[in-house]
Amino acid sequence: MSSADRPKEENPWIDAYSDPKADLQTFSTCLTLSDLNADDDHKLVIGDIGNGIQSKLKVFKGTSLTAELPLLTQPTAVKCVHTDRNEPRVAGIIVATGANVLVYRNCRPYFKFSVPPQECSGLEVEIWNEISTSEQLVKVLKDLSMEMGFSNLSSPSQNLLLMSPSHREEYISSKLHCVAKKQMVITCVTTLNKYASSERDVSVVLLATESSQLFIMDPETFTIINEFQLPDVCCNMYATGIYLVEYTLILAMRSGALYSLRIKHLKFITQLMTHTVSLLMVSHKIITANMDSTMSCYNLKGRKYWTINLPDNPLYMTGIPLPNLALHLTAVCFSRANINLYNDSSLVYVIATQEPIHSMVFGKYGQEEHALITIASSGTLDIKLLKRTAQFSNDYKTVQKNYVKPHEIKFLVPKKSKLFLEQSLRERQKCKEMHSWFNHSWTNMKVQVSESYIDALHSANVVQNEALRIIVEVFGLGPRMKIRTVLQNMSQNIMPMNYKVTFIYDAKLYKIHQPVVKVPLMVHGIPYSLETLVTCQTAVAGVVQVVVVSTKVILSATVNMPDSAGILE
Amino acid sequence: MVGLNNSGKSTIVSLLKSDGDRNSEIVPTIGLNIEHFRYQQVLFTMFDMSGQGKNRYLWERYYKNCDGIIFVIDSSDRLRLAVAKEELNLLLQHPDISGRKVPILFLANKMDVREALSSVKIANAFGLEKIKDKPWHIFATSALTGEGLQNGIEWFTEQLSQSDLNN
Numbered sequence: 001m002s003s004a005d006r007p008k009e010e011n012p013w014i015d016a017y018s019d020p021k022a023d024l025q026t027f028s029t030c031l032t033l034s035d036l037n038a039d040d041d042h043k044l045v046i047g048d049i050g051n052g053i054q055s056k057l058k059v060f061k062g063t064s065l066t067a068e069l070p071l072l073t074q075p076t077a078v079k080c081v082h083t084d085r086n087e088p089r090v091a092g093i094i095v096a097t098g099a100n101v102l103v104y105r106n107c108r109p110y111f112k113f114s115v116p117p118q119e120c121s122g123l124e125v126e127i128w129n130e131i132s133t134s135e136q137l138v139k140v141l142k143d144l145s146m147e148m149g150f151s152n153l154s155s156p157s158q159n160l161l162l163m164s165p166s167h168r169e170e171y172i173s174s175k176l177h178c179v180a181k182k183q184m185v186i187t188c189v190t191t192l193n194k195y196a197s198s199e200r201d202v203s204v205v206l207l208a209t210e211s212s213q214l215f216i217m218d219p220e221t222f223t224i225i226n227e228f229q230l231p232d233v234c235c236n237m238y239a240t241g242i243y244l245v246e247y248t249l250i251l252a253m254r255s256g257a258l259y260s261l262r263i264k265h266l267k268f269i270t271q272l273m274t275h276t277v278s279l280l281m282v283s284h285k286i287i288t289a290n291m292d293s294t295m296s297c298y299n300l301k302g303r304k305y306w307t308i309n310l311p312d313n314p315l316y317m318t319g320i321p322l323p324n325l326a327l328h329l330t331a332v333c334f335s336r337a338n339i340n341l342y343n344d345s346s347l348v349y350v351i352a353t354q355e356p357i358h359s360m361v362f363g364k365y366g367q368e369e370h371a372l373i374t375i376a377s378s379g380t381l382d383i384k385l386l387k388r389t390a391q392f393s394n395d396y397k398t399v400q401k402n403y404v405k406p407h408e409i410k411f412l413v414p415k416k417s418k419l420f421l422e423q424s425l426r427e428r429q430k431c432k433e434m435h436s437w438f439n440h441s442w443t444n445m446k447v448q449v450s451e452s453y454i455d456a457l458h459s460a461n462v463v464q465n466e467a468l469r470i471i472v473e474v475f476g477l478g479p480r481m482k483i484r485t486v487l488q489n490m491s492q493n494i495m496p497m498n499y500k501v502t503f504i505y506d507a508k509l510y511k512i513h514q515p516v517v518k519v520p521l522m523v524h525g526i527p528y529s530l531e532t533l534v535t536c537q538t539a540v541a542g543v544v545q546v547v548v549v550s551t552k553v554i555l556s557a558t559v560n561m562p563d564s565a566g567i568l569e
Numbered sequence: 570m571v572g573l574n575n576s577g578k579s580t581i582v583s584l585l586k587s588d589g590d591r592n593s594e595i596v597p598t599i600g601l602n603i604e605h606f607r608y609q610q611v612l613f614t615m616f617d618m619s620g621q622g623k624n625r626y627l628w629e630r631y632y633k634n635c636d637g638i639i640f641v642i643d644s645s646d647r648l649r650l651a652v653a654k655e656e657l658n659l660l661l662q663h664p665d666i667s668g669r670k671v672p673i674l675f676l677a678n679k680m681d682v683r684e685a686l687s688s689v690k691i692a693n694a695f696g697l698e699k700i701k702d703k704p705w706h707i708f709a710t711s712a713l714t715g716e717g718l719q720n721g722i723e724w725f726t727e728q729l730s731q732s733d734l735n736n
Contacts, residue, residue, distance in 0.1 A: 016651045040575075062648045064684070324623060366648050367575050369622055385652055388622050389659070 012349065012390030013372070015382075017063050022381035024058070025049045028278075028316040028359040029188065031375070034080030035200075035364075037106070038088035042364040044373060045093055047075035057095060059107060060381075062366050067107040073097045077189035081203040083110075083219040089200045092219065096186045096207065101217065113222050117181035118211055120154040128156070134168045155183040185210040192239040192247055194218070204243045208234035208251070214261075216243070228266060232257065236279045238286075248300070250286055252276045258286065260300055270302035278317035282328045289314035289332055297345065306345045312336045320362050322370065327392060331372070333357035339374070341392070348392040351384070467491035471527075472546050472557045479536040483512075483559065485546055486529050489522040496522050499554070501530055504545040510561070511535045512544075519548070534561075571628050571660070572641030573653050574620035577678040580712040581641060582617045585722065601627060611726050615639075625656065632665035637672045637729050644691055644709070645682035654695050661700065672728035673700070674721055675707035681714065704728050 030047030036059065037043070044060040055074050059067040076096040083092040083103065093104040103111040124144060131137045141157050150158065160171060187210055191203040204225070205217040212233050216226040232253035241247030249261040250269075256276070258269040274292040281287070285305065286298045293313050297305040312334035320329040320341065330342045339351040339360065355376045365371035370386035427434060471486040485501050499519035503512050514532040522528055534544070541563040548555040572578050579595045579602065586606045602617040616631050618624070638660070642653050660666055675697065677688040688709040692698070697705060706724050710717035 014651045014655055016648050062646065367573070367646065368649060368652065383648065385649070387655060388625055 012387050012392065013351065013384040014387055016368075016371075016385045017383040018380065019063070019382075020378070020380045022375075023379040024375045024381055025051060025379060026359050026375060028318065028361065029077040030075050031359050031361045031373070032078055032080050033361055033363040033365055033371075033373070034091045034093075035089075036080065036091050036093070038090050041366055044361075044365060045078055045080060046375075047071070047078035047095060049074055057093065057104070063383075069104065069107065069109075071095065071097065071102075076186050079189055079191050079205065081191050081205060081219055082200060083202065085195075085202055094189070094191075094205060094219070096189045099184045099186065101186070101189075101205065101207065103219070103222075111222055113217065115184040115186060115207060115209060115215060116224070117155075117183050120152075120157075120182055124154055124157060134165075134172050137172060138165075138168065152182075154181055182211070184213070187233060187235055188237055190237050190239045190249075192241065192243050192249070194220075194243045197242055206237065206239060206249065208237060214251070226264075228261065228264075230259070230266070236276055238279045238281050240281055248281070250279055250281055252279050252288070258288070258298070258302070268302075269300065270298055270304075272296070277314050278332075280317055280319050280330060282319060282330065287317070287330055289317040295330075295332065295342070295345075308342075308345050310334070311338075311340070315356065315358065316360060318360055318362050320370075320372070322386075322392075325390075325392065329392065331360065331362065333360055333374070339372075343392060343394060346394040346396075348394060348396045350396075353382075355380070467494060468496070468548065468555055470546070470548065470555050470557050472559050474559055474561060477562055481534045481536070481561070482531055483534055483544065483546070484529055484531045485517070486527050487519060487522065487548065488527045489524050492524050496550070499548055499550050502547050502549060503532075504547060506542055509537055509540055509542040510544065511537060536561075570615055570639040570641065571618050571656075572620050572639075572676075572678075573643060573646075573649055573656065574622070575646075576620060576641045576643040576653075577712040578617055578620060578639075578641045581639075581676065581678070581710070581718065582615060584712060584715050584718060585613075585615075597621065600624060601631075608722060609726055611730060628660070629663055629665065632660075632663055635671065636732065637674065637725060638666075639674045639676060639725065641676045641678050642691060643679050644677040644685040644688070645679045647684070647686065650686075650691070650694055657695060670703055670732065672725065672732065673703055673705040674725040674728075675705065676718070676721055677707060677709045678712055680709040680717065681711040685709075 024046055026046050026048050032045050033042050034045060035042050036045070041061065043066070046058045046060070048056045048058050050056050052074070055071040057069040057071055057078070058065055074097065079094045080091045081094055082089055083105070090105060092110060095102040095104070099115050099117070101113040101115070102109065103113065127137065127140050127144065131140060138160065141153070141161060145153055145161065160168060163171060186207050188208050190206045192206060194202045194204050202220055205219060207215045207217060208230070209215070210233055212230045214228040214230055214234060215224050217223070218225045230251065230253070232255050234251045235254045236252035238250045239247060246263060251259045251261060253259065256272045256274065258272060260267050260269050269286070272288065272290065274290045276288040276290055278289040279286070284300060286300070287295065289295050289310070291313070293310045294307050295310055295314070296307040299305065310332060314332045315335055317330055317332045320331050322329065327343055329348065331339050332342065333339045333356070335356055337353045337356055339353060339357055340347055341349040341351070353376065355378055357374045358377050360372060360374040362372045365373060365383065368385050372384045372386070374382045374384070376382065467490045469488040469490055473484045475482040475484065489496060501517040501519060503515060505512060512532055512534050517530045517532060519530065520528065542561055544559045544561055546557045546559060547553055570578050570582065574597060579598050582602070582604050583595065585608065586604055598617060598619040600619055604615045604617060606613050606615070618628050618631070640657060643649070677686070677691045679685055688707045692707050697707065708717045708721035710721060712718070
């Protein structure tokens with residue numbers, strides 16, 4: 001196939017399968033691909049929330065559902081890990097729900113692991129042990145919750161306070177002997193290879209909890225092998241590396257801070273302006289999709305490489321590693337529709353979808369290396385396979401936007417007129433004279449400007465109103481007062497004539513006996529004093545504005561009159 | 570002989586070669602295997618190509634000198650029918666194939682598997698009726714039992730000897 005007869009924007013994806021009736025409701029964290037039966041046929045494992053009525057764990061093989069297991073509570077995350085190094089390498093399914101981690105093998109329940117509960121304050125234990133009447137207990141616990149905060153109480157205390165009063169008696173009698181402990185809630189889960197980077201290796205499970213802790217669980221023994229106290233609740237994490245060799249863990253906190261954990265050292269990276277929706281690490285760069293419709297890239301020290309605006313609010317982001325093309329793309333699905341594929345910060349392809357994609361996963365599925373599995377808002381399961389001949393180039397044009405590159409924008413240049421042609425001809429012929437003339441007039445202008453500048457400096461001619469100085473004084477406390485206006489001419493050149501002093505005032509408050517005062521011709525330097533009498537009409541302190549006018553207002557001054565209330569009475 | 574990985578190409582070849590020294594364990598082919606065998610006085614030189622995605626670019630190197638193509642399809646792998654169709658289109662549009670009257674034998678393998686599609690359904694899905702300039706035929710086979718393979722290879726031999734006579 002020659003390149004000429006190929007359509008320009010060839011779809012690199014094969015729409016292999018689409019099932020609009022799959023009716024799947026899940027999050028991307030509950031979607032995973034794994035070789036469950038060690039037969040080199042990768043299965044799709046879905047923790048289906050099922051309209052919130054009955055959660056189910058579903059396993060898809062190829063185009064058909066092969067297993068369905070009921071879940072008692074809604075799953076937080078579903079992952080697949082190898083729990084041992086025995087042959088055949090059968091992977092286990094890990095379902096995190098509430099405080100528990102359920103492990104399934106060969107689609108059968110295998111183990112139940114619970115995150116250890118947190119011990120509560122001794123005071124609370126004492127309260128539970130000593131007080132037996134429900135009313136008293138509730139009252140004391142309420143006081144305690146005011147003191148310590150509701151979230152720091154133990155789970156039985158929290159339940160009791162939230163319960164309707166009629167049920168409390170029964171609850172207390174049933175719970176009387178149990179120890180007050182606080183149950184953990186798992187917020188997010190990720191896996192990390194333990195011994196080697198092979199995908200068939202045993203992985204440790206990292207569990208972050210609502211009480212700002214991070215546990216590392218070893219699935220070989222189902223024990224916690226390490227735990228960290230985090231500064232905040234972690235809501236998103238991404239792990240790379242090998243647990244026993246070297247690993248990097250990126251944690252996004254609920255406050256918007258990013259932290260890294262490298263071989264037991266927790267380090268602050270940066271504080272994001274908004275919250276992250278999704279987190280990825282591509283070759284030592286952290287990529288975050290944010291709630292303010294942006295995607296940013298940082299290094300591990302917190303330096304920002306770039307931020308791009310996304311067309312819409314992102315819902316999830318997943319990495320698409322394509323080692324045969326030496327690419328590592330990032331797929332972002334949006335709240336309105338479409339999935340955009342980015343190579344670093346440049347858009348390389350848009351997968352147009354009819355409806356928003358709620359969850360997606362990329363990886364090996366069945367026999368195929370590069371499968372993108374998406375679940376739309378209506379529950380449609382869609383499987384796309386990457387073509388062998390697929391190419392992604394950075395100069396992808398969004399057809400919808402009619403995006404034009406800056407250098408391709410054509411300006412509206414008018415046609416060359418006859419005058420323009422004549423002028424340009426003349427310019428070419430007489431370039432020397434024109435240049436010397438231009439230089440001559442340029443120097444001429446510079447001389448003129450400097451001359452007038454020096455002139456201005458010498459004759460520093462003050463503007464008329466600046467040449468007058470005004471001082472206004474008020475004498476007396478009322479009800480009769482005197483306003484004295486002192487005017488002084490500061491300019492030697494100008495003799496102001498026909499000036500008048502008048503007043504702007506509220507006629508209800510004051511009566512000015514001589515509302516207009518004529519100003520005599522003012523000689524330079526001599527102060528002229530003009531006086532007028534004022535009578536207060538009411539017992540309110542007001543404002544009088546003194547204005548010097550000729551044909552226009554030249555100067556004005558505002559006088560705050562004294563309060564004459566006491567005197568009037 | 571081409572087809573996606575895990576469709577049963579090498580198993581079919583080992584079955585055709587002889588009944589005696591059949592390999593009990595077939596491993597995924599890397600690159601290609603060249604096999605010689607005689608069937609009804611016709612000497613076959615068969616290039617058993619690897620079907621893995623990263624090796625499929627090798628197929629087109631051998632299009633130029635081939636006299637016939639056997640395209641093996643895993644009829645139980647519904648998910649990858651679209652991928653097989655894509656590969657077939659690439660094959661048919663290749664300049665070394667498009668102009669020539671090369672017979673193509675389609676083998677809808679793994680008919681013994683329960684969820685396998687029938688050969689008619691696969692022919693429809695692939696739009697085989699659109700191939701007008703080449704002789705083609707589709708047979709449902711099972712490389713485990715050898716069922717259907719006899720008919721297929723007989724048709725293929727016939728086609729090859731006919732085109733040989735015309736030349």
